[in-house]
Amino acid sequence: MGFMDTLKGWFGKAKAEAAELSEKAAPMVDKAKTAASEAYEKATPMVDKAKTAAGEAYVKAKDVAGDTWEKVEEKIDEARDKGAEKAAAAADTAESKVEDATDAVEETVGEAAEAVQDAAEEQKTD
Secondary structure: OHHHHHHHHHHHHHHHHHHHHHHHHHHHHHHHHHHHHHHHHHHHHHHHHHHHHHHHHHHHHHHHHHHHHHHHHHHHHHHHHHHHHHHHHHHHHHHHHHHHHHHHHHHHHHHHHHHHHHHHHHHHHO
């Protein structure tokens, strides 16, 4: 039983030392709790400010993005309108040229018809 007594002695001694260390550590644990609580209290307003600033930054970024998108849409509409105007002007120009060409062809055909008729009448009189 000597061995068991030795073990009991060691465990008893370890238990006593653990209790002693626990008593010595208790004030340090209390200080750590107090320091953590104070740090939390000091950090809370800064965290709240950071949250507020982040929210404001989000709103501003959202507004800027919205404004930018509106400007892009305006530029797209302007470009579309200019393209439509140029297409209409080109169509008008093309229509005018077709009319001029048609008139020229009709005039040429009319002159050719007169020339053929004149030539036919000369042939009859000869």
